[in-house]
Amino acid sequence: MNLYAIRAIYRFEMARAWRTLTQSIISPVLSTSLYFVVFGAAIGSRIPEVEGVSYGSFIVPGLMMLALLTQSIANASFGIFFPRFTGAIYEVLSAPVSYLEIVVAYVGAAATKSLVLGVIILITASLFVPLRIEHPLWMVLFLLLTTVTFSLLGFIIGIWADNFEKLQLVPMLVVTPLTFLGGTFYSISMLPPFWQTVTLFNPVVYLVSGFRWSFFGIADVEPALSLGMTLLFLGVCVAIVAWIFRTGYRLKP
Amino acid sequence: MVPTMTTMLSVSNLSKVYEGGFQALRNVNLDIRRGEIFALLGPNGAGKTTLISIICGLVNASSGKVTVGGHDIVGDYRAARGLIGLVPQELTTEAFETPIKAVAFTRGLFGKPPNPAHIEKVLRSLSLWDKRNNRILTLSGGMKRRLLIAKALSHEPRILFLDEPTAGVDVELRRDMWALVRGLQKDGVTVILTTHYIEEAEEMADRIGVINKGEIVLVEDKAELMHKLGKKQLTVHLHAPIAQVPPALAAYALELAPDGATLTYTYDAERKHPGIAELLGGLNAAGIAFKDVNTTQSSLEDIFVSLVKK
Numbered sequence: 001m002n003l004y005a006i007r008a009i010y011r012f013e014m015a016r017a018w019r020t021l022t023q024s025i026i027s028p029v030l031s032t033s034l035y036f037v038v039f040g041a042a043i044g045s046r047i048p049e050v051e052g053v054s055y056g057s058f059i060v061p062g063l064m065m066l067a068l069l070t071q072s073i074a075n076a077s078f079g080i081f082f083p084r085f086t087g088a089i090y091e092v093l094s095a096p097v098s099y100l101e102i103v104v105a106y107v108g109a110a111a112t113k114s115l116v117l118g119v120i121i122l123i124t125a126s127l128f129v130p131l132r133i134e135h136p137l138w139m140v141l142f143l144l145l146t147t148v149t150f151s152l153l154g155f156i157i158g159i160w161a162d163n164f165e166k167l168q169l170v171p172m173l174v175v176t177p178l179t180f181l182g183g184t185f186y187s188i189s190m191l192p193p194f195w196q197t198v199t200l201f202n203p204v205v206y207l208v209s210g211f212r213w214s215f216f217g218i219a220d221v222e223p224a225l226s227l228g229m230t231l232l233f234l235g236v237c238v239a240i241v242a243w244i245f246r247t248g249y250r251l252k253p
Numbered sequence: 254m255v256p257t258m259t260t261m262l263s264v265s266n267l268s269k270v271y272e273g274g275f276q277a278l279r280n281v282n283l284d285i286r287r288g289e290i291f292a293l294l295g296p297n298g299a300g301k302t303t304l305i306s307i308i309c310g311l312v313n314a315s316s317g318k319v320t321v322g323g324h325d326i327v328g329d330y331r332a333a334r335g336l337i338g339l340v341p342q343e344l345t346t347e348a349f350e351t352p353i354k355a356v357a358f359t360r361g362l363f364g365k366p367p368n369p370a371h372i373e374k375v376l377r378s379l380s381l382w383d384k385r386n387n388r389i390l391t392l393s394g395g396m397k398r399r400l401l402i403a404k405a406l407s408h409e410p411r412i413l414f415l416d417e418p419t420a421g422v423d424v425e426l427r428r429d430m431w432a433l434v435r436g437l438q439k440d441g442v443t444v445i446l447t448t449h450y451i452e453e454a455e456e457m458a459d460r461i462g463v464i465n466k467g468e469i470v471l472v473e474d475k476a477e478l479m480h481k482l483g484k485k486q487l488t489v490h491l492h493a494p495i496a497q498v499p500p501a502l503a504a505y506a507l508e509l510a511p512d513g514a515t516l517t518y519t520y521d522a523e524r525k526h527p528g529i530a531e532l533l534g535g536l537n538a539a540g541i542a543f544k545d546v547n548t549t550q551s552s553l554e555d556i557f558v559s560l561v562k563k
Binding site: 093 | 271272312313330331332334335337339341343345347348349350357362363366404
């Protein structure tokens, strides 16, 4: 195991986060705070409680998920895309580093940044609305699984994309709609029956539902199913990354 | 070829066909000796960079085998790559980092524990120490080139690849690099450089390989090569122009300049009796007076051009 290499890449990526503090921390915290102000305080005060939880509190897990998903993808995809774009990736590819080590370093750094962000958002949220966490261990588990899974997804996007437009394509056109339609701002039981069924094909529903269950003990789908779907998604991402490295896709001609 | 103790790099039957069907390398065989400076010459698109990229792990080979220091580059890639330092052709650096961090980063990638003293030594030897805390994007092109070399030397490699190291580099820096390469050779580092500049190969290399259209067309000791392929030319400057070469001298295949004032005799430097005395005697006998003679030996450049044109 080339631990020095993992440390070098990890530190390099974390240093990049510090250099771009506005983009990586301040901006997502600000936008999440705006959601709290608009949906939680302004509109939320006119919305009745959802299953015994005030609307402002109800949306906290969903908003955290929204930030975690988008930031995990953004961090990880940019982290691997940029050296590919500049050509500096040659160094990593020519180093005595295994593919597993490369993934651990890049994805680990992206996931760390998202975790830090998640905690900051949680603290910020607690300033606006009352919060309780019924299953803290499960909450941490969902947090970890989600950041790692979506950092892997970001890594895949960063390898697949061959220009800046494609880098934005999946987050903009796929992830954002799925997140907004995944029960971030509502319980899917509020939807007409047909749309409730359609929603079950949206993987984000399971993430948000499981995460919300760890906070308030209320869920749209069984927590075990949420966990299972998250693990399945993680497995799919791991398989794709393994395939990328086995074939050298977009990395090694 | 059987790799011996003195073989640092061994390439056997290496071929590469890119996805589009372009064959970049055709059955390349090459052994590089430990501690030598080897220059790989070839025109653009000859396969120089592909060959280096396969050895360094940036490109997958289609077939064939490469060992570095006896380690297979696929099966034992950690040991093989750990010995290699690569200075790429393009100036590809992380713009926002500082040189000292960039060099330490590379050392880490190669699995070596931090060693600030070594990094200072490398940065000083490349005149980058004063700029160590500047952002890389503020460095000049020459400094960036030196930084790439510093990164390649950060983990104390035993074999260094320099892919077109002096392309677009000013004369002074080129001299510095040559001195650096010689210093590395003294420390036992094997150096492989690709270049367009024949004079660079002529100046630096112990051995020279010529690659053309994906094939190694020649590998030879530099001195041997220049000796073997070297043609000499004798130019005779005449007192008065002549209209044609006298038939008596036809055996020498002399070339008469268009103005009729000089005769050129091309002969093989290897020959014991190139017949110069006889030629000059023949000129006298034909009544052709001359005022000066001079000889020139063909350079590596001429040799190269003649090889690649074939």
